[in-house]
Amino acid sequence: MISGITSAASLAYVPIASSRSSTPSPSSDQLAMSLSPDTFAGLVSDASSMPEVRGEVVDAFKAQVQSGQYPGSDVLDGLVDLMGSTWAKNAQAQN
Numbered sequence: 001m002i003s004g005i006t007s008a009a010s011l012a013y014v015p016i017a018s019s020r021s022s023t024p025s026p027s028s029d030q031l032a033m034s035l036s037p038d039t040f041a042g043l044v045s046d047a048s049s050m051p052e053v054r055g056e057v058v059d060a061f062k063a064q065v066q067s068g069q070y071p072g073s074d075v076l077d078g079l080v081d082l083m084g085s086t087w088a089k090n091a092q093a094q095n
Contacts, residue, residue, distance in 0.1 A: 035043070064070035071079075
């Protein structure tokens, strides 16, 4: 979440105290960053210039599909499990 832009760039580590102990746990740590307007504008510009589709990844998958190597049994098993659990949840919701 971006909460605002300040005029100076800084990076701060902000530990959050756990309710169970006075030592913060790694899961409750936060990182706060402040970016200058120029830095933020540069990041936005860089992000907007990136392609939405990575052609090399598409080409690699296309080659795998055409050669019969994709999808493999592990991918198909995962899809079957996902579809089965989704159908089971939908059936429970309808009852």
